[in-house]
Amino acid sequence: MEEDKRKQREKEKETKEGIQTSIQKGRSRPLLIESSFGQKKGETLAKVKALRQFVEILNQQGLDPKDHLDADQKELMAEADYIERRKKELGK
Numbered sequence: 764m765e766e767d768k769r770k771q772r773e774k775e776k777e778t779k780e781g782i783q784t785s786i787q788k789g790r791s792r793p794l795l796i797e798s799s800f801g802q803k804k805g806e807t808l809a810k811v812k813a814l815r816q817f818v819e820i821l822n823q824q825g826l827d828p829k830d831h832l833d834a835d836q837k838e839l840m841a842e843a844d845y846i847e848r849r850k851k852e853l854g855k
Contacts (some may be wrong), residue, residue: 794850794853807839808837811839811840811843812837814832814836814840815843818840
């Protein structure tokens with residue numbers, strides 16, 4: 764009887780430790796949005812920076828960037844803006 768209670772307490776302790784380990788692992792992982800866009804973002808970071816500089820130059824010259832960007836560039840800017848907004852919303 765006493766042995767069964769001891770085994771049960773040990774099992775509960777192991778379960779609690781397992782839960783805590785899982786929580787810590789989950790907290791150390793990147794956000795889903797970062798992991799889903801992480802590889803793509805790493806590959807296109809230079810493109811985004813260059814594109815933002817180009818848009819800034821267009822704005823300084825009084826030109827509308829929408830008239831001078833192709834569909835891929837517009838999509839890239841929209842994706843980068845979305846990621847930045849989501850990071851701000853999630854507090855990162």
